Each structure stands twice: as structure tokens, then as C-alpha cells.
Amino acid sequence: MSTGKKAGLDALLTPEESVVVLIDHQPFQFANLNSHEPTMVVNNSVALAKAAKAYEVPTILTTVLEERGGLLLKGIQDVFPDQKPINRTLINTWQDQRVVDAVKATGRKKLIIAGLWTEVCVAMPAIQAAGEGFDVYVVTDASGGASVETHDMAVRRMVQAGIVPITWLAVMAEWQRDWAREETLQDVIGIQAQHGGASGVAFEWETQLLATGRG
16 A cells, blocks of 8 residues: 555645656557546547646556557557657566666656556556555546456456546646646646637637637
């Protein structure tokens, strides 16, 4: 069980404490993604990657058997064009020492995980890392399972292990924390407009009204 405080302000995420691991957003995994509309997981995982880059949060990319399962989702790879994903054979990402070493090298203890599938390649490393003292957050809408039930049972199981379920927009909001944080404000606005669904559309509409003096 992780040792970090999970109540009050210390339970919220900051960019300075966070490290992100994105696991197996690959064609083979998407082919059996049935817990969510796949395009939504694509949208949300790319949004999470963009947010991590905007806040300079270290992000580790990893794939499993990419020579058979396909390369990492292009939208994520494009956010980190110079980073080669760690390609594993181990199902449990946290058993690959290269991944563990990369996370530990950041010196950060708030571990944010998203991936496919929730019940396997997300739950396994999340539960193990939590047991080794990390505060683990799983981004449930940038992850997905083989069925609604498998995703749901995985989230329930992880919560029992002390892991915090969260969504990509909540992660970005906690990283931003204050609208006066001007250095990342334009990135937040851009990510929200591109990936925030109705909120993004509404923001673009409001921008249009302000520009025409009709607001």
C-alpha cells in the first residue's frame, strides 16, 4: 500500500510531483476495446499526453510486442516524437526494470497511469507500484478494457488497493490549479478546445462572440 497522504490538499496532483506512464495504446489493444467508444479513448489519451508535455511532467511510453501488436498510437507518439517507447514482453509493465528505473529516475512519487487494457496492463503495474510506496492514480477515461465489466472490476480492484481513479480533464485541472498560472494557460485552452468535447466547442463559441462584440 502506498504511504502518501490521500486527504486534503496533499492528495491533489501537482506537475512537480507527477510522473506519467502510458501503456500499450496500440492497434491490437484497441481491436478488443469494448468498455468505451475507442475514439474517446484515443481522444483522451492524446489529451493526457499533451497535458503532460505542457506541464513538463516526465512521461514514459511503453508498448508490448509492438512488432505484432502495432506501434504506439500516432497521436501520442507525435506529442513525444523523439522518445522511443519501451517495448516489453512482460504483461506487467512494473516487472520490466527499464520502466521502473525510468520512473524512479524522476524522483517523483505520484504515479499517473493510463493504458489498455484496464484489467491487465493497467491494474497489474498499478497494484504493484502502490504496494512499493507510490501514490498511484489511474486515468480511467484514457484507459479501457475488453468489456464494461472488466474495466469496472479492474477499477474497483485498484481502489481496494488504495489507487485513485481520475479522468484526464481532472488531472489537467489539478496541474493547472490556478487560472493565474499564465505560463501554461494557452496550452490548457488549446488542449481543452481540441479534446474537451462540448466544453471545447463552447469555449470556441465564446471566443467567437467576444471577437465580434456580441458577448
